[in-house]
Amino acid sequence: MSPILTPPEIDRRHRAHESDNGSGRRPPTDKLTGGNGEGGDNWNDRPQGRRGPRERLSQVRMGLFFGLFAVLMFFIAIVSAFFVTRASGHFDAYSHYVNEWLPTTIPSILWLNTAVLLLSSASAEMARRSMFREVDVMDEWIGLSRRTSQRAAAWLSVTLGLGGLFLVGQWIAWDQLAAQHVFFRSNPSSHFFFLITIAHAIHLFIGVSALIAALIGLRRSHKLASRQILVDATVWYWHAMGLLWIFLFVLLEYGQ
Amino acid sequence: MTAQHSRWTHHRTVGFGYVAISLAAACVGTVLSLLMRLHLTWPAWSLPLHGLILPEEYLALVTMHGTLMLFFVLTVAPQSGFGNLILPAQIGARRMAFPRLNAASMGLTGLALLVLLAAFFVPGGSPISGWTAYPPLSATALAGPGQGEGMDVWLAAIALFSLASTLGAINTLTTIVKLRGEGMSWQRLPLTVWGWFTAALLSVLVFSVLLAALAMLFCDRHLQSGFFLPTGDLVNGVLLQHHGDGSPLLWLHLFWFFGHPEVYIAILPGMGLTSMVLANFAHRRVFAYRLMIATTLLIGFLGILVWGHHMFVAGLNPFAGSAFALSSMAIALPSSAKVLSWLATIWRSRPRLTTPMLFALGFVSLFITGGLTGPILAQPILDEYLHNTFFVVAHFHLIMAMAGIFGLFCATYYWFPLLFGRLLSEPLGKLHFAGTLIGAYGTFLPMHLTGLAGEPRQYAQLTGGGSGPAGQLLQTTLPLQHGITYAAFFLACAQLPFLLNLVLTLRSHLLATPNPWSATTMEWASQDFDEASTEDKPTGLVTYRGPCHYSEDGVSFLPQWESGATSTLPPE
């Protein structure tokens, strides 16, 4: 084989173990720093720009945002089908162009639901912010108090309540429509109304589950960073679902 | 996340899981295709323990072959399989961003495969509407056997698969964006990583569109909606009862919005790997490296905007056809740029013709051959003649299926020493390469001719259609079809040396040297820090430069992980 510029094997082996080769020649470099109980805590070993507990947070956020891309595309696909179906019709026996689309009357409770969802987003944001308030974080880090988590838990419970209220409100809306004999299968417009609201409700249900998980996590997890991540990711997801709902609501209210 | 990861969420375990899934799917899919060839050539041949292959059974074979190969082999193996096995090490990381999510999406993919295979055993058998599942054929159980429960099972399997792929792609993207090791700036990423990145980005964007379409099709099937069904549709003497003036065209749009990027998801990782392997064995930097990054992204980007070229004769507005034709033609340019760069990379480089290099060269050859018919099919007026003929079958099998498989074999031979510490046998590998190349060309080149003769695809039988002009037209290609069947069997048999090679090598005790190919990318440094370890510690590796640093004479090289003067090497 060709001569290579790589240093000989022994050198590489040596360097790989130089952090702790037991000879006492070097001080151990993987001493515990940090304090939030993260694994592999020696941030000096980490590449520039990714030292510290925020690294995992930003990873999770990034993953979440890519996931939200997918969620957005899911709804965009349905909405583009919505536009096409709204315009489509057929020629009847007398060569008249018939469009079966009968705009679904949006139950007025949806306005209330929207307000509830906005409120829940605000309370979620309060929870998120309280997880990152510096003074409290320091306190909790040192072990003086668990104030951040207590505050966040309170706000998250409010969010959970409001989120549940929203889902109940959606249920009432479907119920009201059913009372008017508007079902999924009634009309092209109602297909879309139910498809969109139910798909959104499923996504919101995932959000509710995440809230519950976050609440459990706040109680159970010993690591501040993990609790921050849980709350942060849940809240960003919650915001995104709120924003998505406003878009869908406007579409259903004014776009039919 | 703890310092100690479970073996089950280790990226290599997950990667091997994905590879196992696609290997199983590939075996089943190959058997199905051989049955199709047998039936097409000898319609009177009866399958042992089963009997004659009925037309609907032939279509079930078509559907399952397409679904298995496209979803579970060409999407899973390069992207999820080798992506998980190699990607973290190649960017200087020890793990994927979300190991547990990763294991979960692998499990979901496996579940999807099991659900799909269950379609063989439900009443009515597996669906017969092809992997594209155009409604109304796919929207009602009345349309034929297999369109009842078989179709429902298919929908469930593909929905699971979409979910799993989206989750897997999120993981890949986050890993590439966030977990790159120190010094691994985005220009230093190997082209393989760019391929995985672009493919993952496409997956995130399009699989959810497929999921939405599947949900709507499910509503059409069971909830009497009419998203894809027109008014007054009479199937099998029964007027479909549903509300709304939907249109099958809507499904075509949504499906191909997914379907076209899907083929790029299948092939982009292969393109990236080919670039790196060619450079590695030619001992040269990939020619016009940054242009290669740009073209990878551009192919992905344009891939989102060309779906209409599957619909030129499907009832699309002819202007839309023109627009899609132009965007499709535009893809020929970045693809040509890639081919030019590959040719320039190996030009007079006296490369080492090892098995992975041969498969990479085969990839280039197949990519050229299959790719050149792409612009032909992108012209609506020619597609009017060639649409849904064997010409199209030849085109996509060469460029996507065969090139994709060559990419996979290249990956297997190239990374085998990294994964198992042993080199696959070279003589057997070369035999495998020669057989596969001859088989691939022998099978799919003649299909161009039968396509030009006007023979449509997805026909359960080419004879017995009567003595009219249609029957005569179909029969003219029969001699060629015989040849194709022999070649297909030859192609399948050509895989035996590979299996033998795997068994012999895994049983041998000859260990490979740490970097047997003199590679420059980061994954080969990883043997220093015990890649198989489940401990979540930083690798301690630093990337000092881009990949493929070789001296002018190609004798010496400088891997990415070595500090050291680059001054002996020419500037990039």
Added chain:
Amino acid sequence: MHSAQAIATGQRFWRLPVDASAHGPALDTHLLLNLWIALALLALAHLILLAGLAFRRRASRPVHTLLLEYLPLAALTLLFAFLAARAQQLWAAQRYTGASLTAMQVEVTGMQFAWYFRYPGADAAFGETKPTLVAPGEGNPLGLDPADRHGADDLVTSQLVLPAGREVDLALHAQDVIHGFSVPEMRLKQNAVPGQTAHIHFTPTQPGSYAILCTQLCGLGHYRMQATMLVLPPAAFDTWLQAHEAAAGKRGQP
């Protein structure tokens, strides 16, 4: 081997089918041009590939990005642009405008697994069809409405008979699932999608009988969904049409 025999006996399976339509020759020319270009590029690329491998002496690394990458790329761009432009011209000529008003009107209906063709009869108007009236067993596969007087003289056949040299405007329908209407010898293909009408127009030039195939997977009988297109000299066509319309008219009268 059969293929070897076929080549030896000179069976011309690699030829395009007969070209019997007015727009066909231009399409064929363009297709062949494309195929030759593709073949030439294929040969060229493989030649470069193999030559690059065959040289025993290593050359210094190619550095002229402009020369090696952008120049060929510019040439290819021009080539592809030319092909695309030419294809657009042909496509536009065929599809952007409708059939002339004097074109013969024929309605084509695809259903699992047959093609039916309907001529409007003497009144030049198609009668209404209703899906509820469809009864293939009773000789009414299209569901012609007997109450519609336009439909009384409509002629429904299972063979598409056309005069040579006259433009034809086909209105494609599908009753159940998507079908693909394809006549290789006419260089014609268009899907018939249920719920919508697709028009396609062409002029057959050579008398003869040609294959009509279904090219969109439509169910288990897809492979046998075939019909015949019979192109007759104008005089023979007139005789055929009159004879059949007379028969259809008799049937239509109560």
Added chain:
Amino acid sequence: MKGRLRTNLLRWVWLVSLLLLGIAAQSFGQGCSQCLDNTRATPPAVQAAYRKAIYLLGGTGAALFIAGTLFIRRER
């Protein structure tokens, strides 16, 4: 380095868009205001809806693709 990639990318975008424009202009010179044939039975409103849907779907996809590639550039 970054600059050169950007120049390369830009050059590509220009090349492709020029090509597209050139050919599109060519095809629109064919007197295509009728668009009669295949779409005779499809009312303009439906065609417009399809167009809108295509723009929406393709546009969102393309925008998100670009956003995704920007992520990787933003991170170091």
